[in-house]
Amino acid sequence: MDRDYHALPIRELGAGAGFRRPAQAQAARVTGESPALHAMTDLARVSPATIRPQAPLAGANQFMITRGVRLLLVVDEAHEKVLGVITAADLLGERPMLVATDRGLRRDELTVADVMTPARQVEAIALADVEAARVGHILETLRRAGRAHLLVVDADSTVRGIFSLSQIARQLGVSPEPGSEVARTFSEIEAALAR
Numbered sequence: 001m002d003r004d005y006h007a008l009p010i011r012e013l014g015a016g017a018g019f020r021r022p023a024q025a026q027a028a029r030v031t032g033e034s035p036a037l038h039a040m041t042d043l044a045r046v047s048p049a050t051i052r053p054q055a056p057l058a059g060a061n062q063f064m065i066t067r068g069v070r071l072l073l074v075v076d077e078a079h080e081k082v083l084g085v086i087t088a089a090d091l092l093g094e095r096p097m098l099v100a101t102d103r104g105l106r107r108d109e110l111t112v113a114d115v116m117t118p119a120r121q122v123e124a125i126a127l128a129d130v131e132a133a134r135v136g137h138i139l140e141t142l143r144r145a146g147r148a149h150l151l152v153v154d155a156d157s158t159v160r161g162i163f164s165l166s167q168i169a170r171q172l173g174v175s176p177e178p179g180s181e182v183a184r185t186f187s188e189i190e191a192a193l194a195r
Contacts, residue, residue: 032136
């Protein structure tokens with residue numbers, strides 16, 4: 001080594017130290033005419049919230065609360081393939097009780113795999129269509145599908161982004177109540193866009 005390096009000072013971490021997590025930038029305000037990409041959670045920039053299929057339902061619910069999301073991608077062991085999705089509505093609705101009753105299990109014995117929507121049944125939209133669309137197009141697509149989320153896929157069917165009705169509502173300046181149903185959120189959005 002040609003250069004003489006000095007050691008940096010070392011100190012104790014101390015009890016109760018936290019750690020930094022990557023933060024998604026605050027979503028910018030949008031209107032119905034804003035480019036749709038402004039309302040999409042871009043998975044090229046933000047790590048998605050993922051869970052494995054064998055995770056217990058209570059763990060999935062807690063993870064959604066911790067991450068502040070209402071949809072998790074269900075992935076394989078290597079975190080390379082999307083096996084399906086699970087939403088807060090799946091966890092908190094009647095689906096877990098129906099599955100538990102049908103299988104003769106207690107609700108706390110169910111896993112994510114028991115109530116998730118398998119990938120083959122998940123509807124998605126193409127990134128190429130999103131690139132030419134406006135926020136209004138996404139809202140109308142969500143409304144017609146009766147959904148709170150839409151996945152966006154690349155040309156090779158890789159999940160590239162996620163649209164969330166509650167996120168779009170916040171970006172429009174509407175504050176939907178936590179857990180409010182899709183129809184109510186749409187009515188709040190329509191009222192805000194009419195102003």
